[in-house]
Amino acid sequence: MLILAIETSCDETSAAVVKDGVEVLSNPIATQTEFHQKYGGIVPEIAARKHVELISPIIQEALDKANITFKDIDAVAVTYGPGLIGSLIVGVCAAKAIAWTQKIPLIGVNHLEGHIYANLLISNFQFPISNLFPFLCLLVSGGHTMIVHVKGHGNYETLGRTRDDAAGEAFDKVARVLGLGYPGGPLIDKLAKEGNPNSIPFKHPMIEGEYAYDFSFSGIKTAVVNHVKSLQSTVNSVQKKNIAASFQKVVVETLVEKLIKAAKDKNVQTVSIAGGVSANSELREYAQKRADEEKLKAMIPPFEYCTDNAAMIGGAAYYKFKRKDFSPLSLKPLASLRL
Amino acid sequence: MKITTERASETIELGKKIGASLKENDVVALFGELGSGKTTFSQGIAKGLLIKDYVISPTFILINEYKGRIPLYHIDLYRLEKIDDIKDLGIEEYFYKNGVCLIEWAERLGPLLPKNAKIIEFEIIEENKRMINIKEPVANL
Numbered sequence: 001m002l003i004l005a006i007e008t009s010c011d012e013t014s015a016a017v018v019k020d021g022v023e024v025l026s027n028p029i030a031t032q033t034e035f036h037q038k039y040g041g042i043v044p045e046i047a048a049r050k051h052v053e054l055i056s057p058i059i060q061e062a063l064d065k066a067n068i069t070f071k072d073i074d075a076v077a078v079t080y081g082p083g084l085i086g087s088l089i090v091g092v093c094a095a096k097a098i099a100w101t102q103k104i105p106l107i108g109v110n111h112l113e114g115h116i117y118a119n120l121l122i123s124n125f126q127f128p129i130s131n132l133f134p135f136l137c138l139l140v141s142g143g144h145t146m147i148v149h150v151k152g153h154g155n156y157e158t159l160g161r162t163r164d165d166a167a168g169e170a171f172d173k174v175a176r177v178l179g180l181g182y183p184g185g186p187l188i189d190k191l192a193k194e195g196n197p198n199s200i201p202f203k204h205p206m207i208e209g210e211y212a213y214d215f216s217f218s219g220i221k222t223a224v225v226n227h228v229k230s231l232q233s234t235v236n237s238v239q240k241k242n243i244a245a246s247f248q249k250v251v252v253e254t255l256v257e258k259l260i261k262a263a264k265d266k267n268v269q270t271v272s273i274a275g276g277v278s279a280n281s282e283l284r285e286y287a288q289k290r291a292d293e294e295k296l297k298a299m300i301p302p303f304e305y306c307t308d309n310a311a312m313i314g315g316a317a318y319y320k321f322k323r324k325d326f327s328p329l330s331l332k333p334l335a336s337l338r339l
Numbered sequence: 340m341k342i343t344t345e346r347a348s349e350t351i352e353l354g355k356k357i358g359a360s361l362k363e364n365d366v367v368a369l370f371g372e373l374g375s376g377k378t379t380f381s382q383g384i385a386k387g388l389l390i391k392d393y394v395i396s397p398t399f400i401l402i403n404e405y406k407g408r409i410p411l412y413h414i415d416l417y418r419l420e421k422i423d424d425i426k427d428l429g430i431e432e433y434f435y436k437n438g439v440c441l442i443e444w445a446e447r448l449g450p451l452l453p454k455n456a457k458i459i460e461f462e463i464i465e466e467n468k469r470m471i472n473i474k475e476p477v478a479n480l
Contacts, residue, residue: 043419044401045427084400143399164378165396173373173398218396222374226466336404 003321004062004073004098005314006055008091009083009111010142011042013054016310017066017073021318022122026065027304027311030054037182048086055094062310070102077317080108080327081337082143088333096329107317108327111308112339115139115274116150117316118305135299136268138259138287141275142168142183145215145255147262148339153319156339159262160213167251168277170217174224174247178240188244189280195238195245200227202250213262220250252283260290272299279306340473343464350376350469351383357459357473358387361439363409366453368445371461373417376469377443380461384441385411397443401428410438416447425451 002025007014016027032050036042063069078095081088092108099106116137120129136159137148145168146161165173168185175184180191202223205216224247228235235243263271273287284300291298305312320326344350361367367384369377378396385394388407397403397415405411412433419425425447433440434453445452460472 042399043424043427045424082400161393162395163393164382166399169396169398177373218374218378222463225372225374226463335400335402 001074001318001321002066002068002072003075003077003107003314003317004059005077005109005310005317006059006091006095007079007111007114007308007310007313008051008055008087009079009081010087010308011036011047011050012308013051013058014308014310015055015059015062016314017062017068018121018311018314018318021315022120024121024311024314025068026062027309028058028061028065029304029309030058033183042084044084044086047084048090051087051090055090059094059098070098073098073102073104075105075107075317075321076102077107077109077313077320079111079114079313080331081111081334083111083333083335085333085335088335092331092333096331100329105321105326106329106331107320107325108331109313109316109320110337110339111313112139112144112146112148113154113156113316114312115141116148116156116272117319118274118301118309118312119272119299121301121305121311121315132270134268135270135272136259136263136266137272137274138255138278139275140167140255140273140277140283142166142172142277144275145217146339147213147259149262149266149268154323154325158339159266160211160215160258162215162217163207164216164218165221167215167217167255168275170221170251171277173221174244177225177228178235178243180240185277185280188248189282191241191244192248192282193245195241195243197245197249199242200246202227202246204250204254213258215254215258217251220247248280248282252280252286255283256287256290259287260294260296263296264294270297270299272301274301274306276307279303342471342473344376344469344471346467347376347379350379350471351386353471354380354383355387356383358384361388361409363437363439364435366434366440366442366456368448368452368456368458369441369443369461370446370458372463375461375463376471377461380459380471381413381441381443384439385413388439402433410436412436412438412440414440414442416442416444419447422447422449422451
């Protein structure tokens, strides 16, 4: 069964052809980063316009690479939220047009659900699907930070989420304070490799009790601002490396330790990471290391499925197709859609 | 009126008091650097508007909407440095949308800042200490 999937929730225009929910036949991604770089982040109006320009060529590219035509597709899937509203509209309109003209089902997919299903795509497939559930997913991106208890297909419980800044946002803001540029995640990751992660004792944000799986990254962001201010002169390159390394260490440890704690508390044997921040090399290494120590299975998607992509949407859509969970042609994009 | 808060919970409490006094089409403009307490204060405003949801930073998505006793439009202009980008965002529509418009990084608004905006400035004094300067026109304080 072939699903054509479309993802335009933020600043990546992507289309993919996915076979039976696991095999990615094509997954071209056009990133707009260069257009947003000078603004230090995504500008919604620019993103929407670029999606309009890129959407048709990207869909054609996805079909060509998969060596199929519109006639071979069984369903069309699209991200309908959460995300930037202008960006979402472009993908949703394209998907509706294809569903209507080809007379095939339309499947609206939650972007967050897509990130979770990145773990089920075949190139990362380590365990039989029947034994997969339940698992915990640490979903970390520029706009989201949450721990989700995935009990079965389409069956999720959010155990914890951020109370202020998302982890990816903290990376972007710290990168800006250090004058590194945008996007901040990869730049800090690179710089941190050359710094001493124990040079500055930034505090781990602690939340206890009933909300122990919640996150807060506003405090460490402020701590970095205060630290930079406390330096007598402008930050030199050694100091930048040390700040990046010390900051990243605290963020990564906080994310992973909460995930591990939740797995133990809930007696869940498998943990996974997803979302753009899961491309961070230290997060990937530390999650694997801690899972091994605790004798848990760890699912860590390949890089290309961590950041926004349409293949993960096609993966999630397959199981919705099997449940006949279709969307009407009146499907509305929702900027603040919840899991 | 200048108020010093010693910790985040005091900043939230102050926001809650102001939030409770807000009515439809009020615009609250927050000025101040990164980490000076704007989002923390916004969480208090939301409490004052009887919003149960977590109010998180809207930096990434630029505008978050919440349902309370009246709607809250929580806007963050941190990433938009050019006035034209802000105009493109259609921010002015939110000033008249029958809710409370709460704007972080309001310094970016320049001439677009509405005349009726309640201006509140934030300053970092020490690690956890913040100076919050509530300027006119804020009634009932």
